[in-house]
Structure formats: structure tokens, C-alpha cells
Amino acid sequence: MRFMIIVKATKESEAEVVPNPDEELLVAMAEYHEELAKAGVLLDGSGLHPSSRGWRIKYSGKKRTVVDGPFTETKELIAGYTIIQVKSPEEALEWTRRFPNPAGEGKEAEIEVRRLYELEEFGPSDTLDRFREIGMDGKK
Template identity: 50%
Template sequence: MPRYLTMIHIEEQNAPAEANGPEFDERMGALFEEITKAGVMLDTAGLAPTSEGTRVTWSGGKLRYTDGPFTESKEVIGGYSIIQAKDKAEAVEWAKRFLQVHPEHWTVTAEVREIAED
């Protein structure tokens, strides 16, 4: 079965400041339990803020290092998952369900891409 990487894009500067709340945590926990029991979830995690990151760029035969935060970025990757699904449609369905757990006032985007297997 193919594997898919889902990258969760957020607008870090506009992310809701309030805590998620117990209802959100319960809904997310139930979804993660379901996807794990279905044998689909291989790995998932949220990422630390860009202020704790470093970008390494190779250009013109030289390396350049830039410490975060990366203010020029409107969207950043705030988390990821790696799942194993029968096809892209199933992977997108899981991503849709993940997004629908979030409160309506949030803006979260999921990019689903198949992992190239050689």
C-alpha cells in the first residue's frame, strides 16, 4: 500500500492564542485512536514554532544558515503525518476528517502527497 505525507500548513502569526480546550482534545484523540486502530497511521507530530528553527540553504556552491522566526513566510508547516492508505482518495479523506476536528474560526490547510517509493 502506498504511503502519504500530510503536511499541515498554518499561518503562524495568526494562529489562535487560546488553548484548544477539552472538547478539541477529545475529538482529536478519538480520531487518532480510530486511524491508529485502522492500521493507517504510521507517524504524526506537531512541530516547534519557526522561532526555534534554522533554515539551511545551498546556493552558488555555498551554505547559508538562517535562524527563525521566518517572518517572510506567510504559511509554515505546523505538523505532519505519515499514513499508509489504499489510494490518494483515502489519504485525502483522513486529512479532511483531521481538519474538521478544528474549530470553525481556525484556518488550517492539509497538503497530501504520496511518498515516492523506488
């Protein structure tokens, strides 16, 4: 089972500045991700640039419209993510309880955890086999 740990954006993470987290936070994040890697459950993780450097594509029928950032509602944005592969939701919960506060200890922050779909959850399909062939089956 794969889970994505989503670090919610804040006004600070959306500010147009070069990231400069304090050393204590960097150490905590490095130690946590090293533990994930040593346990063999870490698949990927990274921080994201602010939404001012991104865009959205809005769909209306067959029409696509590009909307440039920044996006004002930070509650709807993410600042980073970590993807883990574990045996159960309980194991994912245990790992996420240990996730360091992404804003730094004592500050307000939020992470969200969502399970990723596995191709095996869908019925047999030649089209799904195409996803497997290009490596989109979540297998390490």
C-alpha cells in the same frame, strides 16, 4: 502508498507561546489518530515548534548558509503533520476529509496532502538498496 497530511502554520501557531489547544480540539485529534491507528494506517504524526526555534540551510553551489528563524511568511510554513499508509489515493482522501480542523472548529485553517515517493517508483539501483538497508523504504 504513504501520504503526508501537512498542517499549515498560522500566526497563532507561529506565536512564541506554549501550545495550549482547547480540550475539544485535543479530543478530536486524539480520536482521529486513534481511528487511524486502529485501521492500521497511522505511521507517524506530531506538532512542530514555531519557526522561531528553527533554521534553514541555504545552498549556493557548495556553500551552505544557516538562516535562523522566525520566518515571516506563514503560508510557507507547517505546524504539524500526520503520515498515513493506505492502498490508494482515494482512501487517503477519505481519511483526510475526516481530519479535524487543526485551528479548532469555526476557525480558518488549511491542511495539504502530499504523496511520498516510494523507492519502488525508481529504477533498480545499488544506491537505492542502501536506503532499503537502513529502513528508508516506507515498509512497516
